[in-house]
Amino acid sequence: MKQISFLFQIFLVFLLLSGCNQKPEIGLLMDTIARERWVKDRDAFVEKVEENKGTVIVKVADSNPDVQFQQALELINNDVDVLVIIPVDMVVAAGIVKMAKNKNIPVISYDRLIKDSDIDFYVSTDNIKVGEEQAQFLTTVSPTGNYVLIGGPTSDNNSYQLYLGWMNVLQPMIDKGDINVVGSKFVSSWEGNDGYKMVKEILDSGETVDAIIAGNDALASGAIQALKEKDLAGKVLVAGQDADIGAIRNIMLGDQTITVYKPIESLAYNAADAAMKLAKGKNPSDNMSFTVNNGHRLVPAILLDGQVVNKQNIRMTVISEGFVAEQEIFE
Structure with missing residues (x-):
C-alpha cells in the first residue's frame, strides 16, 4: 500500500513538472498568405512567440470565412491558450469569438477589428x-x-x-x-x-x-x-x-x-507580446489607457502609424528598415 502511495506521489510530481514545462499554445487564424505582407506578419509573430517560449499553430483560410470558422473550432476544441484572429469576415469572426469565450479562451483581433464581440485586445494601424x-x-x-x-x-x-x-x-x-x-x-x-x-x-x-x-x-x-x-x-x-x-x-x-x-514587425511583436501575457493570465493592457469601441465594449488597443512611401523616400523608409531589399526592387 505504501508502495502504491509512493508511486502515486511520483506521478503527481511528474504531472506538476510537465505542466510547468508546457509552452503556451497560441492559435493564429489568418485570412490569406497569398500576398507577401501577410507572410511577413506570420513570420514575425511566430518568431516573437517562440522567442518568449511559446508555440504557434497557424491556420490559413484562403479568404474563405466558412473554412476559418472550422479552423477556429478545431483550435478551440484543442484548448489553445489564446486565439489571434485576422478575420476573413467580421460577422463570422464574431461567432468565433463567442465560441472561444464560452471556453474561456482570450481573443486578440489582429489588423482588422472584429466588431460586436467580446475581444480582449486589438492590434492594428490607425x-x-x-x-x-x-x-x-x-x-x-x-x-x-x-x-x-x-x-x-x-x-x-x-x-x-x-x-x-x-x-x-x-x-x-x-x-x-x-x-x-x-x-x-x-x-x-x-x-x-x-x-x-x-x-x-x-x-x-x-x-x-x-x-x-x-x-x-x-x-x-x-x-x-x-x-x-x-x-x-x-x-x-x-x-x-x-x-x-x-x-x-x-x-x-x-x-x-x-x-x-x-510597421508589420511592430504589429506582430505587439500582438505576440499581448498573446503571451494573456496565456500566462496577465493583463496586456496594464498601464494603457487607449481603447477602441467595437460596438460591444471598449477594447484595449494598440494603433500604430503608417508611413507614406513615394519615389523620393523609398531608400529612407522600406529599404533602410529592411522591409524590402534593394535588389528585390530591380530584379
Whole structure:
C-alpha cells in the first residue's frame, strides 16, 4: 500500500513538472498568405512567440470565412491558450469569438477589428489616418479633378475606416466643386482583379480620371493594369497601401504615386507580446489607457502609424528598415 502511495506521489510530481514545462499554445487564424505582407506578419509573430517560449499553430483560410470558422473550432476544441484572429469576415469572426469565450479562451483581433464581440485586445494601424494620408498626398499633388475610390470588401472593417479617412480629406474639396468623384464603391475582395474591373469600366465609359485611391496595393495594381491598356499609366495618380514589392516597383517606374508602409514587425511583436501575457493570465493592457469601441465594449488597443512611401523616400523608409531589399526592387 505504501508502495502504491509512493508511486502515486511520483506521478503527481511528474504531472506538476510537465505542466510547468508546457509552452503556451497560441492559435493564429489568418485570412490569406497569398500576398507577401501577410507572410511577413506570420513570420514575425511566430518568431516573437517562440522567442518568449511559446508555440504557434497557424491556420490559413484562403479568404474563405466558412473554412476559418472550422479552423477556429478545431483550435478551440484543442484548448489553445489564446486565439489571434485576422478575420476573413467580421460577422463570422464574431461567432468565433463567442465560441472561444464560452471556453474561456482570450481573443486578440489582429489588423482588422472584429466588431460586436467580446475581444480582449486589438492590434492594428490607425486605418482612418492611413486613409487620410493617402488622400492628403494625392490632393496636394492634384487639388482638383476626377477621383476614383476603390474600397475593400465590406466584410472587413478596415474598408470602412479607410473610406472614412479618404472622405475626411476629400469632402470639403468635393463640397467646393474642386474634386469630382466619378467612381466609388466597395469591391468584393482585396484582389487586383477587382481594382482592374472597376477602373476598366470607368475608363471604357469615356470618363476622365485624374487620381485613384485604392484600399490596398493589390487593388492599386489592378487599377494600373487598366490604365496601361489605355496608355494612361504614369499619367494618373494612384495611391495604395501595404508597401508590397510590386507596389514599390510600380512607384520606381512612375506608375504608382504612393503606398503606405505599415510597421508589420511592430504589429506582430505587439500582438505576440499581448498573446503571451494573456496565456500566462496577465493583463496586456496594464498601464494603457487607449481603447477602441467595437460596438460591444471598449477594447484595449494598440494603433500604430503608417508611413507614406513615394519615389523620393523609398531608400529612407522600406529599404533602410529592411522591409524590402534593394535588389528585390530591380530584379
